[in-house]
Amino acid sequence: MRAPRLTDWLFIAVFVVVLVAAGLVLVQPSGPAHSAHQVMASADLVPAAHSDGLSDSESGYRFEQITTPATRGPAVPVEFRILDGDGKPVTRFLDNQTKQVHFFAIRDDMHVFHHVHPTLVGDTWRTALALTDGGAYRMFAEFVPVDTKDPRHPVVLGVPFSVPGDTTLVPVPPPAAHSVTATGFTVVRVDEPVHPAVMTPQTLRFALRTPDGTPVSRLEPHLGANGHMTGFHTMLLSATHLHPLEPQGALLVNGELTFQAVFADRGEYRLFLEFSHGGAVHTASFTVAVS
Known part of the structure; x- marks a missing residue:
């Protein structure tokens, strides 16, 4: 039996290198899997969608x-x-x-x-x-x-x-900055941008005025908070429920209540702001267009 020549050793070395390279290709993540991981990492940066009441x-x-x-x-x-x-x-x-x-x-x-x-x-x-x-x-x-x-x-x-029965349908009011409650309080939306962007954190600010125009300095507790806001998409009828950032009982600067919201869909939302003053609960409603 002859001893391996130099060319034999070179052939064996090349063969081993090819095997190792093939093994690395098999164990490495494929292109699509790597892309999926990147998508998941990016999704973590997007606020999670809340339960919205579109299902039972x-x-x-x-x-x-x-x-x-x-x-x-x-x-x-x-x-x-x-x-x-x-x-x-x-x-x-x-x-x-x-x-x-x-x-x-x-x-x-x-x-x-x-x-x-x-x-x-x-x-x-x-x-x-x-x-x-x-x-x-x-x-x-x-x-x-x-x-x-x-x-x-x-x-x-x-x-x-x-x-059932005859129904008197009322068109959804267009977006507007002012709302007057049935009890005579005026509520003005004072935040910007006027048209929030979809899936983008938005600060909503509302200035509350008594029927005589005086800024509301303090609100009475309403269900453990300074107020409540419930929003509905006018086409989808999805729901969201928000509470003001101002702590219960805190003095309101210029009569303003502040909310943080993320609107999940484009289109119009109808917002209902409830607050308690003078021993009664008052409700102001707004239409907001999300672009």
């Missing part, structure tokens, strides 16, 4: 209708359950602004809005709505699960319902 199920919970409004009246009953992943009713949530469950109802023309708080009877949540006109509506239940990892982001479940 979310995060392992489901809205079960028991008694749905089907007639007009000043106090139409509503009954529902919140079911877990096993189909069992859930009867305890974390207190969210002093309430376990916030309940909203909006007509699709944004003309009728209700924010109430159901009571628990057995395993069923009960409330009533003032529905003096017909039309297509959507109702929402908002709650914070006891085992949540982020209490700042409640679960919001929504279901549609309709009230």
